[in-house]
Amino acid sequence: MSSRAEAARQNRLRVPHRGGGNRQQNEELETIDYKMVTFSLGGKDYAVDILKVKEIAKFAGFTFVPNTPPYVAGVFNLRGEIISIIDLRIKFGLPVEQRPDREAECGLILRLNDMMIGVIVDSVDRVVGINSARIQPPHPIFGDINIKYISGAVEKNDRLYIILDVERILGRESEQTEAPRSERTEGRVGALAEAMAGSGPAPAGAKKVQPGAAGAAEIESGQDQYELDLSFIKEALPSYAQFYPSAINDHWLRARYDQWRRERAAANREAQFASPDEAHEFLKPFYSQDTGRFWCPELIELFRAVLPERLRNTVTVWNPGAGKGYESYSLACVLKKSYPDSTLKIWASDNDLLSISTAPNLVFRKEDLPDFYHDFIVAGTNRHSFAGMIKDSIFFEYHDITHPNAVPEMDIIVARDVLSYLRAEQQASVLQEFYDKLLEHGLLILGDNETGLDEARWQRVDGARITAFRKR
Amino acid sequence: MRVEYINPFVEAAYGILKEVTRGEVKRGELYLKSTSMPVLGVAAIIGLAGDVEGRVLLDMTKDTAVKVASAMLDGMEVEPITQLNEMGKASITELANMITGQAVTKLHNLGFKFDLTPPAIFTGDNMEIADTGVEALIVPMELEQGKIEINVAIRERN
Amino acid sequence: MRTKQDFPSINERSVSGVKEDGSPYRVLVVDDSMFVTKQISQILTSEGFEIVATAGNGLEGVERYKELYPNIDVVTMDITMPQMDGVTALEKIIDFDKEACVVMISALGKQDLVKKSLLIGAKNYIVKPLDRKKVLERILMSLQQ
Structure with a gap:
């Protein structure tokens, strides 16, 4: 009943009462203004700002590029666009779990200015919403990686997430010490990308892209975008509308999400909610017949x-x-x-x-x-x-x-x-x-x-x- | 708790507190609580029986209890109290008795049959009330002497 | 709990707690609360009444009444008390002495309780919170009945 939602909203506005057990309440009280995609690297939790993530992807059959730093895993054909792939584990000197041959690597496609770069991680976890005021400044004890790559850390649901600084990791200007090498790398990747994008044969030394593999990845990453948006919506509904997605309402939620995606696409807008109003808009068809009035x-x-x-x-x-x-x-x-x-x-x-x-x-x-x-x-x-x-x-x-x-x-x-x-x-x-x-x-x-x-x-x-x- | 029970308790608490302290009383927002709760230091409790079972508990700090008891005893020929002695405790107990008695009287006029049991008072540091399986209505009252929470748990006999 | 002016000393006012022969009305206060006992005693003694005894529950109240009889003029009787409630104690006192002057004093003002007490033989019924005027008026009224 909508009054329950209304009550939930009012409860939230209430000053927390004295006594223990309010931690959860306090966490709920805060507004979510920062969403991050979380993943693991070498057994620890990391995160990046969701605005920097274009999509979650599985990289299968990317192309190795010779004469590049070891952390550059290769290039990848993302729906016709060639992007370079960096293995964050190697970049940070973390142990790399060897995957069985040909198994796709987990990763994210990051957006940095106009450029897209893929990063390989151990596993992608989910979208986590937090209040940005709770982000703590970087500290050397936070992770196993160089502090200059960390923009902060935040605790949520008893897990500590190290938030990575995407610009620093991928940006050229901040990587002064690596600049010459990096430039060379970029140049190489760029040249390679041009070659691959054209119809010409791949330069000597590069492995052949397995036909079909990139195609499969393409579908998978499209699917991942769908799931990412869905997970974002599921994450936002509790904080925006006190609605809690679960098995009980999942059937409706998915059907509504499909419809919502279409509606939003038609209006040229992102599926994700920009405000609580949009979450309420999303939930409008949820309410049962004759809610809040006499049954007809x-x-x-x-x-x-x-x-x-x-x-x-x-x-x-x-x-x-x-x-x-x-x-x-x-x-x-x-x-x-x-x-x-x-x-x-x-x-x-x-x-x-x-x-x-x-x-x-x-x-x-x-x-x-x-x-x-x-x-x-x-x-x-x-x-x-x-x-x-x-x-x-x-x-x-x-x-x-x-x-x-x-x-x-x-x-x-x-x-x-x-x-x-x-x-x-x-x-x-x-x-x-x-x-x-x-x-x-x-x-x-x-x-x-x-x-x-x-x-x-x-x-x-x-x-x-x-x-x-x-x-x- | 039945909706009809709420106002009689709120009105009785407000009216009695205002009368015995002869000062400003502000009602806080009502809410529900079911977990065990720490007691502020002094808890006066009165049992309810009849059509229902339950209890009313007045919860306040020792300091508030001493101040409220002093206000109640003001004008009477007793030693001014500086700590919660027997007379202080009797005053707070009587406060609980008056609030509950008046609320039960109001409820009686609405057709609800409640009985009272004699009050008891508990004092101590780090006390906790743990009546599991009970949901209580909390009526917070702000007095010049401090805060008093009236904690009412009533359930129907099924 | 009243303001100071509610408790004037005996000298300042004409005293009403005194019989025509100059002797005070003798009172038995039955209440389990030390606070209420003190409060009632204070109001009555300030008007010249004499508190001859107090009792903390109904059972004790009945015993005291029997001991003191006939040297007792009025009983104030609480209702919610341990061991024996005030209504039962009222019944026992009236059984013993049909003419007993008992005034009920309670935080409970339930109609049926008031009616029941008066039917049994209580002379009056005072609902808390108490104030001096109310207490004196009702008790004197009861004594004059």
Whole structure:
């Protein structure tokens, strides 16, 4: 529910409370203004500014160039453009793990001014977002490499990342001592590149580029760009919109990402988010039908279609993320209609105090409500409200679902768009709690786009047009 | 915690604190907490029973407790207190009793049936309250004498 | 907890805690809180009442009443107390002495509790927080009934 997101946003603005355990909170409080691609070299974590990275690539079948410094591994045909490849491990004097012959090397293609250069590393890790204020100045103890190549270091998730200075590593002007040699190298590479770009034969001494290998790399690096952008988006959604990508929403996320890429490409814009507004824009199609308002007759029918024919004499329902209560009242009316002889008890909660406080006294105009509800409302002085039999069946609670949940066993749990706004580990523990609290064959309703549950434990209700599972 | 329970506690705490200290009282933003929490130094606790189970805990530093107790005892023929002696503790306990009593009375008028148990007070350095499995509403109050947190945990008997 | 002017000395005002024959009204204070006992005693003695005994719970309160009877004019009775609550103690005192003048003093002002106490035989019911005027008014009213 969007109020959960709203609450998450408000929580973030709140001053951290005293006491321990706030480290994580503090980390979340900071804004991410610096993204870096991380990788490992000789068993340590390194990173470069994402703005300097054109793409992540696998280098297979690049061409060796003679008479170059040992760290120049060769040249590579990147979609018709020839770039030189530097092995950072050799450049820094780190041990090089020998790969089995012909296996592609991991690397990054860096952008330096107008030039592109490939660098080989041990393995590329992922995109990590940090606050640039947390970057510490370079210090000799940070790495196994010359301090002049380091622009700083930053700790994140208990890992220390050495941030490399791309200009210094690849730039000519800063490499005064190596200048003559470097120039010569560049010259050679340049000449070679020209030769390769043309249709003429490769100069003597160069290995033949294996046909097909470069082509494969080309596809792979295109794929990597796709994954890199996706990982960037996944990284940005929690900080920009308090939305946490996970298996539960992955199916929607990938489909939405494809659509988003196309939309952005058509508008000639990068897929990555430039602002929180764009993250919210991205999430707009995520919200379930009738979020934050009374359920329309169509949704009521979809919900009734998944309800069991009979339930116990007392029907218990858990409705976390209840916001201002629209969903809880809708549920109460539908269930009262479906099981007129049962006693109904709904535990409705939200961690947004302002929203949930208004829920018990919700008033509305009769004409704003579909006819379905008219049996369940009473006229007040100015507005209508729900009748006692509906009101009294709902307990509205100010409650954070990640805290212990003191609810009894449930026939039905309705938690639409709630899990996706919890951190991944919290999603797992809350889902476990849903499982534990549900009676055998109990019904779990998640958000329209929250479909990825463990099939060994949850059985999707056949033919349902809402996300409905039964506990196995 | 049920939404209906919140305001009676906030109003009672605000009203009683204002009356007994005869000074400015500022209400902080409410929030929820479930982890064990360090106690500032003095904790007065009152149990709740009836339709629900739970407790109300007043948490403050010793310094605040001494100042608040002094304000409550001001005008009475007792030795001014400089540390949290028996009379000081009795004052803070009574403060908890008054706040909870008034809140429960308000709730009663709304149709919720609560009972109280006699209060207890704990003092000490590096104390921690660890009632696991309980989510508490924290109502922070800023007084001229310091900060008092009213920590309310109530759950329905199912 | 009142301001200084709430606690004037005996000499400054006419005293109302004294019977027509010049002897003071004799009071038993039953409360588990040292603070409240002190507070009530302070208000009453300043008006000439005499605190003849205090008790820290209901059970002790009933015992004291029986010991002191008939040399006792009014009892102030807390409700939430350990061992025996004030309503039960009220019941036992009334059982022993139908004419007993008992005034309930509690932070709890629940309607049914007030009603129950008055039905059992309490003369009045004071809801905290206490102030001098309220306490004196209600206790004198009870004594005049």
